[in-house]
Amino acid sequence: MKNIDSLINQDVFHIQRSGIRKFFDKVAQVDGAVQLTLGQPDFRTPDHVKEAAKQAIDENHTTYTPNGGIPELQVAATNFMQEKYGLDYKAESEVIATIGASQALDITLRTLLSHGDEVLLPVPAYPAYEPLIRLNGAKPIYIDTSKTNFKLTKKAVKEAITPRTRALILPYPSNPTGVVLSKTELAEIASVVQGEDMFIVSDEIYSELVYDHKHQSIAMFPGMKERTVVINGLSKSHSMTGWRIGFTFAPAELVTHMLKVHSYNISCASSISQHAALSALTVGKDDAAAMRAEYENRRNYMLERLLEMELPVEKPEGAFYLFPSIAKTGLDSYSFAEKLLFEDKLAVVPGTAFSQYGEGYVRLSYAYSMDNLVEACNRLERFVTRHSV
Ligand SMILES: Cc1ncc(COP(=O)(O)O)c(C=O)c1O
Known part of the structure; x- marks a missing residue:
């Protein structure tokens, strides 16, 4: 049989594994890491x-x-x-x-x-x-x-x-x-x-x-x-x-x-x-309302903390993510996320997981409890203070 690579559909062959998944493999190596990575609600199904x-x-x-x-x-x-x-x-x-x-x-x-x-x-x-x-x-x-x-x-x-x-x-x-x-x-x-x-x-x-x-x-x-x-x-x-x-x-x-x-x-x-x-x-057609109110509180908290850290960010009006610029650290997205993970044990997703146009940014998810968000922001602040150029 020929080399298996040449037998695979070439469109499939050239697809890359998701950058988010690749970064998760790294996160799994760090004991006690606080996470802001997940794109799924932290609430229970009703x-x-x-x-x-x-x-x-x-x-x-x-x-x-x-x-x-x-x-x-x-x-x-x-x-x-x-x-x-x-x-x-x-x-x-x-x-x-x-x-x-x-x-x-x-x-x-x-x-x-x-x-x-x-x-x-x-x-x-x-x-x-x-x-x-x-x-x-x-x-x-x-x-x-x-x-x-x-x-x-x-x-x-x-x-x-x-x-x-x-x-x-x-x-x-x-x-x-x-x-x-x-x-x-x-x-x-x-x-x-x-x-x-x-x-x-x-x-x-x-x-x-x-x-x-x-x-x-x-x-x-x-x-x-x-x-x-x-x-x-x-x-x-x-x-x-x-x-x-x-x-x-x-x-x-x-x-x-x-x-x-x-x-x-x-x-x-x-x-x-x-x-x-x-x-x-039907029964739960308004189930999202309570979750939305909680996400909104968290968004407001996160936004305030990021502005205090002087990380420029668009105010998110939906979903549960923030995408701040990390330009002031002089680090590229991947190095920023990797250093933050190993130095301060905080996991965020490098902006480049969302195409090369995400370079210079990181994604923070606020689908996490307030306690988690407070600790995450403290860690992020320490890191950004040390790495600002
Ligand atoms: C923008 C966007 N579209 C689609 C999906 C996939 O959603 P589902 O879990 O319903 O397949 C996601 C999941 O994170 C998403 O963020």
């Missing part, structure tokens, strides 16, 4: 959700479900979108229950992309987008948002569109920056995309964790619903990362094709998790 799952097992809801999900869940998901964000989708034809937002992104991109297509990708960005684009033989076209407060602008989108552009990933509220686009900023982007033969893949997984105003979806602007796939899910809103339930909301014509990819790939999401999700979206 009890009524757990009870619904137990009941689903007892009632033998343990078989395959329809490919797009159990009809009650499709109704609950579309009602939720209507009530929370004013978006109208048909339960029977415009929503698919997926295995987390991750699989929702995967089936969306696999349905839309062909070899040689271009996808506009605002960066720094969540690390999964780029490999998912490349797995389809398509090319990410980076749009550097670091000079525009991590906001995608109308001008940047306009300049990046070519005849090969098939989609724009719209990743707000943003992981890793916590930045959100205002209604006016979304309207401007919508105005550019409206005239183009392309889709928007709007990753709104943090939509329930927006602090200073209500979340707005690009799909609500005139003419946008028909060209937008909204990605959402329960991982962050209901602290259900391990249950693996997400959704795509898209025009029926597109959903027909997405369902083919979805059904040959996974058949359906877990029947038990779907029943749990039904409870989350």
